[in-house]
Amino acid sequence: MGKARGWQSAAAVLRRRYAQAANALNGTVPWRGVVDFVEQGLKSRGRTPLTLTYAQSLDGSIAAHTGRVLISGQASMTMTHQLRTMHDALLIGSGTLLADNPKLTARLVPGRSPLPVVLDSRLRTPPTCGLVAARESGDGDGDGRLPRLVIVTTRGGPADKWARAKALDRLGVHILEVPEELGRCSLEDTLLQLQAMGCNSVMVEGGMAVIASFLARPELVSNVVVTVSPKFLGGLGPCSELAARGSSDLLSMDQMSSCAVGSDIVIYGAAASSPVQPVNGHVNGVNGVNGVNGVNGMNRAQPVDGLPTVDLRSSCRMWIEAVESECDFKVYGTAKEGQEIVALIKGNVEGADDVPVRVHSECFTGDVLGSKRCDCGPQLRSFLDILQEEPRGVLLYIRGDEGRGIGLVDKIRAYELQEKGLDTVDANLSLGLAADLRTFDTSKEVLNQLGVRSVKLYTNNPEKVRALRPLAREVCPLKTVPNKHNVTYLRTKRDRLNHKTILSELVA
Ligand SMILES: NC(=O)c1ccc[n+]([C@@H]2O[C@H](COP(=O)([O-])OP(=O)(O)OC[C@H]3O[C@@H](n4cnc5c(N)ncnc54)[C@H](OP(=O)(O)O)[C@@H]3O)[C@@H](O)[C@H]2O)c1
Incomplete structure (x- = not known):
């Protein structure tokens, strides 16, 4: 309990610092351009607007071999928290959950935290992890419209997986079942089902495998925000993952811009790709025609x-x-x-x-x-x-x-x-x-x-x-x-x- 209060007061201090920094800059922050650009991208029509964001070192590593490491500086972390408040859902993979046990809140800035969503085909999420515990204790800024934690998993699998699903369900976690794609959760179905739940914008924060999956599906991405820190890490990044998969047709950026945020450089732009539109505009499941309006019904411009x-x-x-x-x-x-x-x-x-x-x-x-x-x-x-x-x-x-x-x-x-x-x-x-x-x-x-x-x-x-x-x-x-x-x-x-x-x- 004391620990929670300690964390809250640290967050309050950071929030005050953010407000002071914003005031000192006459109401602007160095990442204003990023926020404005992302805001515009979120208004894109006909699909769930999605911002892909991560921090990397100068050699493209997003994770160190030696375990958890902070890549971006305090200012760009604050920017990331501000971006979080602009999205309905914040998506990571089970690898990040297991490695970092993250909170996924927007505690550094005023505003609403997004709904945490974890892609977890095998339901490896431990019931004791921070996100489940926060869900139980009612931490976060949920407004009652959405559940407090969504775990996306593939249909089917062994009986013990569904026993774990029941246990998580009892803890109030919303389990979303989607079809399998290349052995993992189908991204398209995940986005469609999130949209059907009322999540009209999604921010993807990693880690390596999830970033790589979205880099290989540029048509699902609206905005890209990459923070580059002035370090070499000699670690692992989405590129190692993509090389292992032999992926081609990767995302490229349109309208690329950059700005300095603290000691980092933030590179941002739009994903250059064609939009995906549900047939007749219906979202899978909302009008009750699964399969017709979902993935199979996707009408993709070539x-x-x-x-x-x-x-x-x-x-x-x-x-x-x-x-x-x-x-x-x-x-x-x-x-x-x-x-x-x-x-x-x-x-x-x-x-x-x-x-x-x-x-x-x-x-x-x-x-x-x-x-x-x-x-x-x-x-x-x-x-x-x-x-x-x-x-x-x-x-x-x-x-x-x-x-x-x-x-x-x-x-x-x-x-x-x-x-x-x-x-x-x-x-x-x-x-x-x-x-x-x-x-x-x-x-x-x-x-x-x-x-x-x-x-x-x-x-x-x-x-x-x-x-x-x-x-x-x-x-x-x-x-x-x-x-x-x-x-x-x-x-x-x-x-x-x-x-x-x-x-x-x-x-x-
Ligand atoms: N620098 C940054 O910005 C940043 C941000 C986040 C994380 N990280 C780092 O990234 C590392 C974790 O990377 P990671 O690759 O192990 O974890 P990850 O990308 O967070 O999670 C990958 C796992 O998600 C599951 N998954 C389900 N559907 C998927 C899909 N369609 N595409 C991809 N994955 C899917 C898979 O596990 P199942 O098959 O079991 O479902 C997969 O192994 C950590 O070291 C973390 O600190 C860095």
């Missing part, structure tokens, strides 16, 4: 040089009244089931810079019927008006992305829930769907195929800006005139989905 493929299926020229011009009309197929991108092209855009572009997701109710529940119709019409004025421009109309990608049936179900008081984000979540399932990488590829050199992008959506980088050199927000039917929806898009919506006067 990456080519880091981008999903799009192929031109038909084209013609036609007079478009809304633009008062003869335009090229091209229809592209994409690797996402049911998705087509229609490119309406005015003027010659090949080799052109600063081409006005709008990427517009299909909205039958707003675009065609003029529903007042959203701002899709007015935004589409504003851009068509701009096209009328400009000598050139491109409208990319994404068919199949109705309702931020969830489809018309679920969009209308979400409307029903909004009538009961949920906002547009919570309505999707309570249907077991992501807040936004769209990704816009395919739009970038269409623009590349059209030979557009740079674009002036008309959007309020930061995800579109992100996806179209570096093509999007200028971003023009589209002004929205709210009405009494859509003002709450527009505010939610601004406040919860980070849309740069400029709301003018409310009209009837």
Whole structure:
């Protein structure tokens, strides 16, 4: 008991120091860029956003031969704790649990600790380890929404494994069963099941084998944060593990940046890969169709040089009244089931810079019927008006992305829930769907195929800006005139989905 108080007061001291350090830096910390970058990555749609993070020495070791060793300095450890508070779950492998007996809290900073998750195919987790004990004693910052410790294990196995599972279960540990993949826990199923439990973001902290598994599955990773300490350790790292497996097609980083944090260098970026999207947006188990919406139902875009493929299926020229011009009309197929991108092209855009572009997701109710529940119709019409004025421009109309990608049936179900008081984000979540399932990488590829050199992008959506980088050199927000039917929806898009919506006067 005295020991626990001692630990808590040490944590309180560190928390105070963190606050003082943050104040001393005028409210900023040296790792502000990392936090902002990760925050953006966590908004990625259509999969469980995942941050892969670890600390290594200059020779790539994450562990010493001689046993437990602290690799990163105090400042970068504080950064790691801050990153922990930004995620719902914190995942490690059983090797780290057995070697380090970690606490996995965010005790160095103010904020909520994530749910600890351990990959443990053989259920080797000792009932006496710190994580189980913390679960029993009620340590940590759990908010009652989630269990306090999840152990993921493979289905099947000897009877004594299930006897251990029962014992852990009695201690209040939530055991999650997933299919086996290469003799270990399937990562995809683990993420899907965590998402179904309400974990909408995951941070992976190791150790070697788990890091190696994610490096070999870049499509599951959103952010990568690697802390490099100024030491040589001559120890072991994920590379030794990957070499042993003979893995290829490993993760590479996009938008790589770095910053100095104490005596360490933190390197961070996005994983360059194609996104994974559950078919129809349903999360395995939530809508009760295991196997169909889970791993077997995964609809993966095929990456080519880091981008999903799009192929031109038909084209013609036609007079478009809304633009008062003869335009090229091209229809592209994409690797996402049911998705087509229609490119309406005015003027010659090949080799052109600063081409006005709008990427517009299909909205039958707003675009065609003029529903007042959203701002899709007015935004589409504003851009068509701009096209009328400009000598050139491109409208990319994404068919199949109705309702931020969830489809018309679920969009209308979400409307029903909004009538009961949920906002547009919570309505999707309570249907077991992501807040936004769209990704816009395919739009970038269409623009590349059209030979557009740079674009002036008309959007309020930061995800579109992100996806179209570096093509999007200028971003023009589209002004929205709210009405009494859509003002709450527009505010939610601004406040919860980070849309740069400029709301003018409310009209009837
Ligand atoms: N520097 C850092 O940032 C950092 C961070 C964390 C840990 N570490 C160090 O890393 C070392 C531990 O590394 P480790 O490789 O032994 O342990 P680990 O990666 O934490 O755990 C590996 C174990 O997890 C289980 N597992 C289940 N599903 C898996 C999957 N899909 N992919 C990979 N593993 C899966 C496997 O055991 P079963 O087959 O029994 O399920 C596997 O042996 C320790 O020395 C620790 O201090 C360093």
